[in-house]
Amino acid sequence: MAIKKSELYSSLWSSCDELRGGMDASQYKDYILTLLFVKYVSDKYAGKEDAVIEVPEGGSFTDMVRLKGDKEIGDKINKIIGRLAEVNGLKGVIDQANFNDEDKLGRGKEMQDRLSKLVAIFDGLDLRANRAEGDDLLGDAYEYLMRHFATESGKSKGQFYTPAEVSRVIAKVIGIGPETRQDQTLYDPACGSGSLLLKASDEAPRGITIYGQEMDNATWALSRMNMILHGHPGAEIWRGNTLADPHFKNPDGSLKKFDFAVANPPFSSKAWTNGLDPENDEFKRFEYGVPPAKNGDYAFLLHLITSLKSTGKGAIILPHGVLFRGNKEADIRRNLVRHGLIAGIIGLPPNLFYGTGIPACIIVVDKENASSRTGIFMIDASRGFEKDGNKNRLRSQDIRKIVDVFNNRIELPRYSRMVPIAEIASGANDYNLNIPRYIDSSEPEDLHDLDAHLSGGIPVRDVDALEHYWSVFPTLRDALFRSNGRPGYLEPRVEPAQVKATILAHPEFSAYAARVAAVFDEWRTAHEPRLWALDAGAKPREVVRALSEDMLVRFAGLPLLDKYDAYQCLMDYWAGGMQDDVDLVAAEGWVAGAKPRGIIEDKERKIKETPDLVIGRRKYKMDLIPPALIVHRYFAAEEAAIDDLAARQEAAARELEEFVEEHTGEEVLLEDVVNEKGNVTRKAVNDRLKEIGRAAEFAEEREALTRCLELIEAEARAGKAVKEARAALDERVLARYATLAVDEIRTLVVEDKWFASIRAAVEDEVERLTQRLAGRVKELDERYARPLPELEREVEAFGKKVEAHLKRMGLVW
Incomplete structure (x- = not known):
């Protein structure tokens, strides 16, 4: 399977851990990037005739792998790189880093172990399936390393790299x-x-x-x-x-x-x-x-x-x-x-x-x-x-x-x-x-109205400044404001806490949200065939270019929602995971890409992946289709049943907590079984029951302990039921992956994962629009809610109360 971008990044950055301490980033980048180069050309060109780079005998990464544990590993790596450089006219290019430098890499066993681990990390990467062209993961990984090296190198040594965004x-x-x-x-x-x-x-x-x-x-x-x-x-x-x-x-x-x-x-x-x-x-x-x-x-x-x-x-x-x-x-x-x-x-x-x-x-x-x-x-x-x-x-x-x-x-x-x-x-x-x-480029100053502070009311001028909203929601303005009787001033119709709810419930906002959804649906419909047609050999950058260009065009006609904000929703999702998915489909195809991948712990590489499913001691990673999508589409009833069992477990836990709290107050019947964290265990209750036996004077405590034990066991049974049901569902979910047809995979990924996630992000942008409008309306309301005379009367009333208290205390002036 082609390596994912995130895995490649993780592996390369963990390789840097082996070198930190002996040198700064401006130096160890030369070692890491040299090994990346040798590994890449070895994977891509070794054994091929008329290749751009010739990988000679004794000049490949495979030769480096044979050196793990060798006492002369540093010197021999230098010779391997020197051989590769000599054959390809790269002397002075790829042989800049000295892998036998004791000052930077340590002496004796320290250097031997450090370089052996470093080679092992790169040995675990398979770069054969990744191209150094427009869609290349390796090129992106190189940029990732350069950016991180530049960040760590500091101001004096970070000028070797122009941020990719500025370059674009x-x-x-x-x-x-x-x-x-x-x-x-x-x-x-x-x-x-x-x-x-x-x-x-x-x-x-x-x-x-x-x-x-x-x-x-x-x-x-x-x-x-x-x-x-x-x-x-x-x-x-x-x-x-x-x-x-x-x-x-x-x-x-x-x-x-x-x-x-x-x-x-x-x-x-x-x-x-x-x-x-x-x-x-x-x-x-x-x-x-x-x-x-x-x-x-x-x-x-x-x-x-x-x-x-x-x-x-x-x-x-x-x-x-x-x-x-x-x-x-x-x-x-x-x-x-x-x-x-x-x-x-x-x-x-x-x-x-x-x-x-x-x-x-x-x-x-x-x-x-x-x-x-x-x-x-x-x-x-x-x-x-x-x-x-x-x-x-x-x-x-x-x-x-x-x-x-x-x-x-x-x-x-x-x-x-x-x-x-x-x-x-x-x-x-x-x-x-x-x-x-x-x-x-400065934002216009938010001017306060002195007359409004003195006499109350929200200036019409401030409400008029929200015209870009009122042009889309023409009657919403009257739902939020009304005249306060003074020319040029308004008062709120709703309480500040209800402003957002009023906006969301207004039919004009509902119509606007539906309009945005319709534009999204048109965009989705236009690109469903393209995404369904993806397969091995696809070019991811052409995919995102088509998606993003059309999104800018379609969202350009919408008021309020900036087309660049919608564009950012797509690009964030692309960078956050969709690119990995498309890369995987382009490299492996839908069926192979959707197969669960068993996680193998590699302590030497220091890479720890969070499993998506754990069944017994087996850990699985689902790179293309998260288990939640399988559950939602195929096992909704089972998930609902588990939710019901979980609710029962929560109710049992709450009942136990309330019972313990009730009997550890003044009655202190459970005082002897509550630990320092405020919890009660089955063992503690059983031990106490044995201790008090059938003695009459402990009858009330024995009753409370018995009831407590029943509640503990009820919660345990409920927890066990949840655990068993979830384990059974996990087994069924894992088995379902093996039976997925290619169209089912496409539906799960394209519809349930990609389009659903992008839609949610766009809906969040619409939500932010309402938040900004609601925030400004509440700000104006609260700014002018209490005019100066009212504040003065309140201050006067508080002053009289204080004066009265002082007189009762015997203070006279």
């Missing part, structure tokens, strides 16, 4: 797409581990020719491995300082020009002039101005611009300072704007990047349309993100909204705007490109 935005706004030709070129002058290049190339289904340069040796090696793992072995990735010694040049010595360029260079580099005389640059990169000697942001931007063809397009990530800093940078900025080279600026949320916490922006460059440019399209996307540990992260809906708005030049209040060059050049702005000058 850049790829989509520079024009790479289905029409891009394979012979067109893509370039990154500071490519790091290659993540930005790969995400950009993913947007070209017909392929694109990749070029990159990276200064750090270890990061350059990661990039080369990354390209091979993702199916781009021909990508030209070179080592060296791009600014001082650019590798890609024409025969005449000028810089090579590319169709597309992307970059996430180190922010504000203070050493950018090392090895370079910018005043006499042979490549003429600084004709628009020379950046300041202690800040290289514009140096990378100017290099990227010079590296583009006359029709080229590119994007670069830089700190916001480039938009407004003065002196030399202001001169460069003025020249770039005047020449029409900047097509757009996208302001990103803070704390997205691993090398720095400061907010950054994407500057989009377009040479092709520079001469006719009359404005710069700006987006303030700084408020759209989710928290992810100690970092912020763009959600799927944030990415899609940025791309849609930018590519279609959609102007949205407080979010996006086409800013005329004339406005940017005006004396008030003087070519300052700071986004807040042109887009005010």
Whole structure:
């Protein structure tokens, strides 16, 4: 069975546990990613003729497996990797990590055990069924590792990785797409581990020719491995300082020009002039101005611009300072704007990047349309993100909204705007490109009405501000508010606690919910055939692309419910489990994918799976169809019977608890059998009964103990009945998996699991709409519920009460 994404992640991350302590993440990532590379190429190419990578005798992962427990395991792993590197021209690429380094891996037995466990973890992964193409689990796992390594590496060493979400935005706004030709070129002058290049190339289904340069040796090696793992072995990735010694040049010595360029260079580099005389640059990169000697942001931007063809397009990530800093940078900025080279600026949320916490922006460059440019399209996307540990992260809906708005030049209040060059050049702005000058993204201030605080009533102005709700629920407004007799002011018709219930019960809301459900049902009906037709060989990313694109179209016409929120419902569910399901069907087919999988505890790998069914000592994992779906569809009566038995058990437990509580108060008849936790056990009761025997003076206690014992046994019988019934049902459920026909499997997965889950998520979004409206109505009600005169009268009354109490206490003043 092909390995699931979640299992692969778990295995790879547990492998990191074997290395933590001896080195930090910026170092142990080299070991983990090297082993992942060797394992992958061994599984994929070993024994195949004309393979992209030759796996020689003595240079495979199988050779590593034979070393488990070997006293010279470190040195021999180095030799295996060296053999693989030599045969494939990968010297200096895959042999960067020293597996015989005693300072990092320990000495003697410690190194032997550590590396043996590490090899065992990778040996447990079967990567043969996973492709390093657009739908590849391995590629996603590589991204997962890079993101986690970047998180652990800290600010000083996390710059080798551009978050995949930002990379996707850049790829989509520079024009790479289905029409891009394979012979067109893509370039990154500071490519790091290659993540930005790969995400950009993913947007070209017909392929694109990749070029990159990276200064750090270890990061350059990661990039080369990354390209091979993702199916781009021909990508030209070179080592060296791009600014001082650019590798890609024409025969005449000028810089090579590319169709597309992307970059996430180190922010504000203070050493950018090392090895370079910018005043006499042979490549003429600084004709628009020379950046300041202690800040290289514009140096990378100017290099990227010079590296583009006359029709080229590119994007670069830089700190916001480039938009407004003065002196030399202001001169460069003025020249770039005047020449029409900047097509757009996208302001990103803070704390997205691993090398720095400061907010950054994407500057989009377009040479092709520079001469006719009359404005710069700006987006303030700084408020759209989710928290992810100690970092912020763009959600799927944030990415899609940025791309849609930018590519279609959609102007949205407080979010996006086409800013005329004339406005940017005006004396008030003087070519300052700071986004807040042109887009005010702040929420309107919630103003209080002083007259309402003094005299009571809810201002009509505040209720009118909810017009986007009243346009959909025109009579709901009158159900919630009425005139209070003062012009311009209203009062609530219902108590604050009843506002939400009133909204939910209103026929206009019911009609709206039905309208949303109808749109969902249309979307579901359109895609049922596609999902039912899935089988081995399907391409998961094509599936989610079709589902998500159509969802955006269908939900676009609905008021109140943002189409991007509906889109996020789908994308969250996809990332949370549906992708695993589709990957499994694509690899195994419906029938094989639905089979229960026995869980084998592997203590050495430290991977513990939570079983879906436990029958005796047997543990099972149901990857595609959870047992609850089988129960709901085929054993509803049995489940109802178990629920009834459970209710009886709960009633028996409650009766016992009440009896014990009743007889451990003043009567204390059960005092001698109640333990320190307040519980009573059968043993304690029996022991006490034996102790008091038939003595007359203990008759009342004996009666209470006997009744208590009856209740304990009743609860035990009820619990046993539940346990036996559930065990019997579990056996029947497990047996039912073996008899499922392919159409039954499709129904359970497509209808009962996928569509039902997405529908529930969309319904939750509708619920949130009502919550927001109800919350605002209650807020207005409570804000103006008690006018100042009423509060003053209440204060006066309390003051008189206090004064009276003080006088009774004998205090006179």
